[in-house]
Amino acid sequence: MNYSVSGCVGISFLVRMALVVSQLDLDVYRFRNCELNRDRVGCCKVFLFDVKYMFSKTEFHVLILGIDKAGKTTLLEKLKSVYSNLEGLPPDRIVPTVGLNIGRIEVSNTKLVFWDLGGQPGLRSIWEKYYEEAHAIIFVIDAACPSRFEDSKSALEKVLRHEDLQGAPLLVLANKQDLAESVSAEELARYLDLKKLDERVYMLEAVSSYDGLGIKEGVEWLVEVMERSMRTEMLGARIGPASV
Numbered sequence: 001m002n003y004s005v006s007g008c009v010g011i012s013f014l015v016r017m018a019l020v021v022s023q024l025d026l027d028v029y030r031f032r033n034c035e036l037n038r039d040r041v042g043c044c045k046v047f048l049f050d051v052k053y054m055f056s057k058t059e060f061h062v063l064i065l066g067i068d069k070a071g072k073t074t075l076l077e078k079l080k081s082v083y084s085n086l087e088g089l090p091p092d093r094i095v096p097t098v099g100l101n102i103g104r105i106e107v108s109n110t111k112l113v114f115w116d117l118g119g120q121p122g123l124r125s126i127w128e129k130y131y132e133e134a135h136a137i138i139f140v141i142d143a144a145c146p147s148r149f150e151d152s153k154s155a156l157e158k159v160l161r162h163e164d165l166q167g168a169p170l171l172v173l174a175n176k177q178d179l180a181e182s183v184s185a186e187e188l189a190r191y192l193d194l195k196k197l198d199e200r201v202y203m204l205e206a207v208s209s210y211d212g213l214g215i216k217e218g219v220e221w222l223v224e225v226m227e228r229s230m231r232t233e234m235l236g237a238r239i240g241p242a243s244v
């Protein structure tokens, strides 16, 4: 499986390089042509547009879902501090989410836009408004709170049944691993009965949004699967400018 992944990455790199080279040729041609026409302003505009295109990056939308107090917003803030120079909000300044928090990070040549939604029961009906445009789902579970596993399980099952999320890769995070009472990823997988998800691309990762354990592994997996997922093909990854 590793070989096929690195094969895909290699092919994608070669295609990108071919695009860059062909784009450069086009720019040189346009530049000369513009000079002949003495249309320097227009020429520069075209050139700048092309340079911007060359450095553009694929953008993926990732939904962060889960019941209230699972740790979604704390995770988002940790993601920002791990992957960008921005200092994320410290946990003691994070309040329950009522609307939507958006976070943007860059991982290698990819831009990820996270949508973190409130998980209180009365707010869960809002989730589905974001399904259609999501390339993947992160579902966060408080692994230290078994009394709420049932609620998490039924919320997750409802999410996965929704037709607007067909084929979306799923990353389940067993959060709060820094707490002694938290259960392992395997134990949580048994409880959630994830075997039922055979056709969906999914992974379960043990993380801590406090100390960052497991977060990079989860995000790297997500990027890899989104890059080659049928859902991405269906949605068409949007191309956005390199700067966030």
Ligand SMILES: Nc1nc2c(ncn2[C@@H]2O[C@H](COP(=O)(O)OP(=O)(O)OP(=O)(O)O)[C@@H](O)[C@H]2O)c(=O)[nH]1
Pocket: 066, 067, 068, 069, 070, 071, 072, 073, 074, 075, 091, 092, 094, 095, 096, 097, 098, 117, 118, 119, 120, 175, 176, 177, 178, 179, 207, 208, 209, 210, 211
């Ligand atoms: N020990 C520990 N506590 C965490 C962790 N992640 C979040 N918490 C705590 O869990 C509580 C809820 O965190 P939030 O990030 O607000 O949870 P949420 O899922 O965004 O909740 P809603 O916005 O209400 O849906 C807070 O007290 C956090 O400090 C973690 O990895 N370890």
Ligand SMILES: [Mg+2]
Pocket: 072, 073, 074, 095, 096, 097, 116, 117, 118, 119
């Ligand atoms: Mg929140």
